[in-house]
Amino acid sequence: MSKLEVGQIAPDFTAESTHGTIHLAELLKESEKGVIVYFYPKASTPGCTKEACDFRDSLNSLKGIGYSVIGISADQMGPLERFADTQSLNFPLVSDPDHEILESWGAWGEKKNYGRTSIGIIRSTIVIDPAGIVMKALYNVKATGHVARLRRELGIED
Numbered sequence: 496m497s498k499l500e501v502g503q504i505a506p507d508f509t510a511e512s513t514h515g516t517i518h519l520a521e522l523l524k525e526s527e528k529g530v531i532v533y534f535y536p537k538a539s540t541p542g543c544t545k546e547a548c549d550f551r552d553s554l555n556s557l558k559g560i561g562y563s564v565i566g567i568s569a570d571q572m573g574p575l576e577r578f579a580d581t582q583s584l585n586f587p588l589v590s591d592p593d594h595e596i597l598e599s600w601g602a603w604g605e606k607k608n609y610g611r612t613s614i615g616i617i618r619s620t621i622v623i624d625p626a627g628i629v630m631k632a633l634y635n636v637k638a639t640g641h642v643a644r645l646r647r648e649l650g651i652e653d
């Protein structure tokens with residue numbers, strides 16, 4: 496599927512996570528401002544660890560203004576649980592080994608890494624409002640500095 500764009504309705508999903516079964520529609524109902532869904536290539540790799548820890552360290556301020564955070568990768572639950580445990584991650588990580596969510600959100604496809612083209616997870620962050628409408632759709636983001644940029648765009652002071 497193509498990438499999501501601002502103004503579109505984000506695809507709903509129900510999936511297993513490190514915090515039990517996640518129902519996006521339920522999280523949206525409970526959120527004041529919305530849900531930040533980020534997609535990352537592989538748990539416990541350097542870039543993905545940096546990004547996850549940045550979200551972990553920013554979670555209180557994100558929650559403070561009304562956002563929840565969910566991380567999604569194609570990893571199986573075992574590696575996700577170890578990753579969440581090792582890094583003390585305080586938000587759910589969703590397992591999508593069949594790429595259903597990844598594909599429907601435009602986070603699976605052709606990407607370039609160090610000049611090589613491959614098919615896989617496109618590091619992305621989508622911010623959706625409580626009605627399920629895409630407010631921000633950021634694709635091919637860098638792991639380092641991404642959360643700080645997102646915080647600035649959401650109006651959160653450092």
